[in-house]
Amino acid sequence: MVDHRKMxxxxxxxxxxxxxxxxxxxxxxxSFGSTSFWDLFCAVPVVIGRQSPSCKIGQVKIAVPRLIVVxxxxxxxxxxxxxxxxxxxxxxxxxxxxxxxHEVSQSKRWPLKTDPLxxxxxxxxxxxxxxxxxxxxxxxxxxxxxxxxxxxxxxxSEREEFGDVSWAIAPEHRQYEAQQAPAYYxxxxxxxxxxxxxxxxxxxxxxxxxxxxxxxxxxxxxxxLANRIGGRLTGAxxxxxxxxxxxxxxxxxxxxxxxxxxxxVGVAVITVxxxxxxxxxxxxxxxxVGLVTGLCILTKGSSVAIIPALCVYMIHLxxxxxxxxxxxxxxxxxxMGAAFLSGGWWYLHNIIQTGSLSGEQLEIAAxxxxxxxxxxxxxxxxxxxxxFTLNSHLWLGNWSFLVLRSWMYTALQVLFFVAAASxxxxxxxxxxxxxxxxxxxxxxxxxxxxxxxxxxxxxxxQIVQLIAGTFGHYLNAAxxxxxxxxxxxxxxxxVRQFSAIFVSSLVxxxxxxxxxxxxxxxxxxxxxxxxxxxxxxxxxxxxDGAVQRIAASLAMPKMMCDELWLFKLAWVGxxxxxxxxxxxxxxxxxxxxHEE
Numbered sequence: 001m002v003d004h005r006k007m008x009x010x011x012x013x014x015x016x017x018x019x020x021x022x023x024x025x026x027x028x029x030x031s032f033g034s035t036s037f038w039d040l041f042c043a044v045p046v047v048i049g050r051q052s053p054s055c056k057i058g059q060v061k062i063a064v065p066r067l068i069v070v071x072x073x074x075x076x077x078x079x080x081x082x083x084x085x086x087x088x089x090x091x092x093x094x095x096x097x098x099x100x101x102h103e104v105s106q107s108k109r110w111p112l113k114t115d116p117l118x119x120x121x122x123x124x125x126x127x128x129x130x131x132x133x134x135x136x137x138x139x140x141x142x143x144x145x146x147x148x149x150x151x152x153x154x155x156x157s158e159r160e161e162f163g164d165v166s167w168a169i170a171p172e173h174r175q176y177e178a179q180q181a182p183a184y185y186x187x188x189x190x191x192x193x194x195x196x197x198x199x200x201x202x203x204x205x206x207x208x209x210x211x212x213x214x215x216x217x218x219x220x221x222x223x224x225l226a227n228r229i230g231g232r233l234t235g236a237x238x239x240x241x242x243x244x245x246x247x248x249x250x251x252x253x254x255x256x257x258x259x260x261x262x263x264x265v266g267v268a269v270i271t272v273x274x275x276x277x278x279x280x281x282x283x284x285x286x287x288x289v290g291l292v293t294g295l296c297i298l299t300k301g302s303s304v305a306i307i308p309a310l311c312v313y314m315i316h317l318x319x320x321x322x323x324x325x326x327x328x329x330x331x332x333x334x335x336m337g338a339a340f341l342s343g344g345w346w347y348l349h350n351i352i353q354t355g356s357l358s359g360e361q362l363e364i365a366a367x368x369x370x371x372x373x374x375x376x377x378x379x380x381x382x383x384x385x386x387x388f389t390l391n392s393h394l395w396l397g398n399w400s401f402l403v404l405r406s407w408m409y410t411a412l413q414v415l416f417f418v419a420a421a422s423x424x425x426x427x428x429x430x431x432x433x434x435x436x437x438x439x440x441x442x443x444x445x446x447x448x449x450x451x452x453x454x455x456x457x458x459x460x461x462q463i464v465q466l467i468a469g470t471f472g473h474y475l476n477a478a479x480x481x482x483x484x485x486x487x488x489x490x491x492x493x494x495v496r497q498f499s500a501i502f503v504s505s506l507v508x509x510x511x512x513x514x515x516x517x518x519x520x521x522x523x524x525x526x527x528x529x530x531x532x533x534x535x536x537x538x539x540x541x542x543x544d545g546a547v548q549r550i551a552a553s554l555a556m557p558k559m560m561c562d563e564l565w566l567f568k569l570a571w572v573g574x575x576x577x578x579x580x581x582x583x584x585x586x587x588x589x590x591x592x593x594h595e596e
Contacts, residue, residue: 065223065232068239071584072219074577075243079212081574082253084567085554087142087522088124088204090131090398091254092471095121096177098204098255103175105189106196110182111175113361120200122165122173129522131399138167142400146524146553179359181346183264183298184257207255215252215259218242218479221266226484228273229439230491233591237499238487240584242479244503246395246510251473254398258476261300266480268296268306269446272313273439280317280331290338298343301358302453302477307339309445316438366463373459380462385469389454390416393472394506395513402517402534408509415502416486423489443481450478496589503585507578515542523553 089095099117104110116122125134129145140148188207195206222242227235242248252259271292275285289310297304311332318328340348350359355367366373391409394416396402403409427444430436457470475482490499520526520537525546527534537546547568555567 067584068220068223068236071239071243071581072216074580075219075249076212076216077573078249078577078581079216079253080209081570081577082249083205083208083212084570085519085522085574086250086253086398087129087554088201089128089134090400090522091250091256092399092473093177094204094255094399095125095134096172096175097257098207099175100177100180100185101188101192101207101255104185105192111178113174113176113178115175115178116165116168117173117175119165122168124200125168125173132401133399134172136170142521142524143527146527149524176361179361180257181298181300181303181343183295183343184260184300187260204255208253211255211259212252214263215248217263218248218259218266218483221263221270222480222483224270225266225273225439225443225480226487229437229443229484230488233588234484234487234491237490237588238480238483240503240581240588241483241486241506244506244581244585245479245483246506246513247393247473248476248479249510250395250398251476257300258473261296261303261477262479264296264299265303265306265446265477268293269442269480272310272442277317277321279335280314280321280323280328283334286331286334287338290335290340291342293335294339294342294344296343297339298346300477301360302450302474304347304357305449305453305478306446307336309442309449310335310339312445313438313442316441320438362457362460362464366460369463371463373463376459376463380458381468385458385462387413388469389458389472389475391472392469393475395509396472397513397518397521400521402513402521404509404513404517408512412505412509415505418493418498419486419489419502421489422492423485426488426492443484447478447481447485450475450481498589500585500589504582507582507585511575511578515539519550519554520546523550525550525553 091097095117099121100111102118102121103115125139129142130139132141135141135144188210191210192203192207195203198206219239219242223235223239225235226238248262272279272289275282275289279285279289293306293310296306314332314335315328318325318331347357350357353359354364356363387409390413391403394409394412395404427436427440430440454470454472454474457474458468461467461470490502493499516536516539517526517534521534525541526537551564551568551571555564
């Protein structure tokens with residue numbers, strides 16, 4: 001009998017990748033009768049990884065860094081399908097984000113919040129199915145649209161009856177996203193200028209694909225951060241968590257600055273950590289870190305959390321090095337000065353113009369209401385606010401606000417709180433043992449301060465709109481830090497399979513939500529006749545011809561590729577990417593956590 005484990009271990013590194021793959025496949029096939037599926041699966045990363053730093057399962061070496069590259073590609077494959085499957089303008093505030101990029105690219109100026117959206121965007125609102133917040137008369141939501149159209153049918157954007165835009169007087173038809181920090185839109189404007197000759201839908205898809213590419217950077221960034229704190233397996237789990245979070249995938253597949261902010265925060269954190277203790281003694285490094293941090297906070301207001309977190313990190317470094325307080329203060333001052341020069345000017349402008357740090361319209365409105373924020377803090381229904389914010393961080397069906405079954409949210413929340421409690425216990429133990437590193441303190445500070453910013457946003461929502469909670473996708477700005485802390489917590493749980501259960505739950509939730517709610521809803525097949533109720537789509541109908549109708553409907557209007565079979569192929573790729581993410585989690589749970 002062939003011992004394939006010894007065979008794999010003894011393969012010469014000079015063998016080419018194809019030869020190794022053929023060798024492994026041939027010898028495993030000859031011993032298939034005594035080879036389990038798990039052994040076959042374990043052999044794949046060996047072929048991919050070859051000489052990369054690795055961990056061991058028995059005698060089989062598994063290359064971690066190159067597996068992260070595969071996971072990165074798998075996430076991108078999933079994101080591309082979501083780009084073409086989700087109707088345009090279905091992402092939160094997507095028309096306004098697109099309109100801002102269009103205006104910056106074509107007019108070479110930053111628009112006012114009261115300026116109207118581009119006319120072609122306003123015209124498109126007349127002939128496309130829209131999320132409910134946008135579907136005010138004469139516009140139509142998905143139910144009204146599919147009542148009048150067959151799958152795949154769509155009126156042309158150039159028809160005469162859609163030329164008049166005098167009806168567009170609502171606030172959501174204005175450039176209200178001009179309140180956002182400018183870096184993302186300035187960076188996207190040159191790219192948009194290269195595709196202006198394409199039709200509107202294709203331009204939206206191109207910008208979405210760029211967002212997927214930017215958001216996917218959080219996978220290797222999470223690995224690098226968690227690897228620095230807890231080792232390769234902790235880094236691998238953090239990367240798997242980023243790839244598995246369903247709401248992060250949805251957020252990355254729409255036009256917005258959330259993915260850019262998440263990547264920018266990750267880059268800034270890694271840059272800070274790479275400097276190490278030299279950050280307190282080198283003026284050049286202090287200026288460089290300040291400039292990178294300043295550019296980071298120019299992507300989105302929520303990324304400002306990295307500024308006080310950086311101060312916490314530098315103070316921790318100073319305490320460990322036993323430096324004088326004056327030296328630490330001077331290093332912080334130089335770093336913050338450089339950050340202000342590169343990014344702080346935007347927030348100074350907001351304070352001068354609006355009296356608020358972010359310049360966000362709700363915060364301005366809260367100031368005008370005149371309610372004391374400290375008093376309002378005790379009027380918020382915090383259990384309900386936490387519930388909605390966490391649920392929308394896990395999965396929320398875009399701007400149509402589709403939701404899962406309540407027990408699904410409860411199960412995911414329990415898993416999250418168990419992982420968070422395990423992380424808190426691990427951090428407490430590390431601090432007691434004197435093992436808490438400055439890198440860990442920076443990660444905790446960024447995540448904690450982002451949560452504090454969300455708490456403040458909940459408070460503003462309560463004052464202005466009397467709504468408890470806020471959207472959980474705002475937490476994505478610190479997704480690399482969140483995934484790192486969750487990975488630390490999951491690795492500390494004695495039940496080794498818990499991490500696989502955690503990731504599997506996220507993957508299965510996305511699989512269920514997309515095929516039972518999201519895709520049938522967008523294709524007009526999720527509505528009960530004669531009512532406004534949305535029902536769960538029966539799985540059996542996928543085997544009874546529903547695939548063709550859903551594919552035709554989701555591929556409407558004209559996508560980047562005209563052939564429907566290409567859309568179906570992308571759909572298969574989406575399913576494969578979810579299964580691959582699940583297999584990565586299973587692989588990770590089989591690794592000996594304490595044998596790196």
